[in-house]
Amino acid sequence: MSSAFVHSGFQFSSSPVLxxxxxxLVWMMFGDRKLGARAGxxxxxxxxxxxTVVSAITPWEIALLVSKKRIELYxxxxxxxxxxxxxxxxxxxxxxxxxxxxxTRLPWEMHSDPADRILVATSRKIGATLVTxxxxxxxxxGSGKFRALDATV
Numbered sequence: 621m622s623s624a625f626v627h628s629g630f631q632f633s634s635s636p637v638l639x640x641x642x643x644x645l646v647w648m649m650f651g652d653r654k655l656g657a658r659a660g661x662x663x664x665x666x667x668x669x670x671x672t673v674v675s676a677i678t679p680w681e682i683a684l685l686v687s688k689k690r691i692e693l694y695x696x697x698x699x700x701x702x703x704x705x706x707x708x709x710x711x712x713x714x715x716x717x718x719x720x721x722x723x724t725r726l727p728w729e730m731h732s733d734p735a736d737r738i739l740v741a742t743s744r745k746i747g748a749t750l751v752t753x754x755x756x757x758x759x760x761x762g763s764g765k766f767r768a769l770d771a772t773v
Contacts, residue, residue, distance in 0.1 A: 636767065638666040639713070639743050640674050641752035642681045642735065644771045646691060649704050656773040659751055667709030673748065674705065676715040677738040719745055728765060731756065740766055 640648070640663070647655040648663065655663075666672040679701045685691045693700045705712055715738060723734070723741035730737060736757060743750045749767040752758065761768030 635666070635669060635671060637671045637673055637746055637748040638663060638769070639739065639746075639748040639750045640672060640678075640710070641739060641750060641754065641757075641771065642678045642685075643753060644751050645674060645678060645704055646682065647771070648707075649700070654753065655771055658773045659769055659771045662769060663751060667707070670709045670711070672710050673713040673746075674710060675713050675735075675739055675742050677735045679705075681735045713742060713746070715742075726765075728760070730760070743767065 644655065644659075644663075646652070663672060682691070682693075682701060683697045686693060686697045704710070719738060719741045722745060723737040726737065726740060730740070736754070739750055739752075740757070740760070742748065743766045747767075749769050750757065750761065751769045751771050753771040758768050758770055760766070
């Protein structure tokens with residue numbers, strides 16, 4: 621029998637949960653080749669095992685990027701997010717008070733980007749591997765602060 625854990629109604633196997641960074645979700649939805657083959661394979665496998673999550677901060681960040689015209693979606697941002705979050709195997713991870721507070725108490729210096737801070741705090745809280753191409757976050761993970769997978773490989 622495989623080991624599993626349940627949190628907020630989600631059950632995960634003992635394999636690592638993948639937390640998808642905002643830009644990676646956008647790449648997935650657009651079929652962008654920036655998403656590397658290995659990372660894409662890891663995400664597909666995790667989705668097939670229902671151990672892929674998107675932070676609740678991601679819809680906020682995507683809507684903010686659209687409002688600032690830094691990305692353009694092919695339809696209304698709410699419809700786009702609903703579609704992204706309805707992909708098989710992807711679940712929205714809640715932003716609970718513990719994650720919110722932890723994001724302000726990370727035990728090392730980190731830039732002030734609230735979305736990145738929440739992603740890191742979420743990763744640490746649930747033991748997830750953050751899938752990102754953000755070199756600053758990958759460097760922090762490389763020093764053992766949390767787990768990350770380079771989305772470009």
